[in-house]
Amino acid sequence: MRITDIKEARVSIASDIANAYISFAKMDVSILAIYTDAKVDGRQVVGYGFNSNGRYAQSGLLRERFLLRLQEADAASLLDDSGRNLDPFKVWATVMANEKPGGHGERSVAVGVIDMAIWDIVAKVENKPLAQLLAERYGDGEADRRVSVYAAGGYYHPGKEIRGLQEEMRDYLDMGYVATKMKIGGVPLDEDLPRVEAALEVVGDPSRLAVDANGRFDLQTALQFADGLAPYGVRWYEEAGDPLDYALQRQLCEHYAGPTATGENLFSHQDVRNLLRHGGMRPDRDILQMDPVLSYGLVEYLRMLDELRIRGWSPRQCIPHGGHQFALNIAAGLKLGGNESYPRVFAPFGGFADSTPVEEGLVAIPDRPGIGFEDKAELMKVFHAHL
């Protein structure tokens, strides 16, 4: 088989929401289609990819470097031993040729978009959902049938007062979620704690509400918020400080008994190794949120999981960022602890298949080959309109 064509485009997901660090007023993503000459049940196999929110479209890196390498590669050099499917590890090595180590920057996002599309192809050629393929290749053969998801939102939004936040949380519960997440750190502690209390009034059990500071705080503020949050017992306290400030994370873990979470802005297995070595994170409670598409794709995510295992961490402590179907398949196939979901923001890239509504906080994997994008009409419309 061979790749016959590659199309890439930039799509806006701009909105007027903000977290403690950034506004999403100019947010966009790269979308990608990789066409092949493979056919399954008479249909051409096409793989789709996109990056999740928080990092911008990667058009320049994709066009000028990574896709060129893929297009210039000898077709046979990309195949697995059977010769009838792509090998994601060989594709990864091809697109990463002549890249120095370190300095991961956003190169990892461009490569992640390609990797997502390649795994979509590989699972389609095998005629299986990606979750099943992963369980067979890397697990005990059985994927989790349903994945625990939580509704991420609670952004700062002009004109959205406490009542608006409560309505948003109620909306998530009505949609079938039992757990949610909200932003903190965009206003001072004495204004944020009433927001947390208001959300808790709706969500109920504090173990069902996580809070996310998006890396906003210095050590002192991180600890002040920790003290403010401690009496509530929220599900987790996310990205208190800069994602690469492992000393801050360690001091937070020493100070705050509740679960913390971080990792969505770690883009390599080397970064994850450093977090686990130096960040003081506790395998019995803390949550790791690396997002496979932002961090060089599933090929690299498997290396991250190796770093976890070496250090006695269970993959169940991983709940990836990003709210996309790729991470949902990975969570089911590799038996992670759950997956993020964005029911109301970043559409149509957030959310899962049309045929698998969230029920009691769980979502199933549709019985479709690949990642399952074909079971998400609004997303396919975007792919077809641009690619």
Ligand SMILES: O=C([O-])CC(=O)C(=O)O
């Ligand atoms: O607001 C963002 O950048 C998204 C985020 O942190 C999350 O989903 O955890």
Ligand SMILES: [Mg+2]
């Ligand atoms: Mg976050």
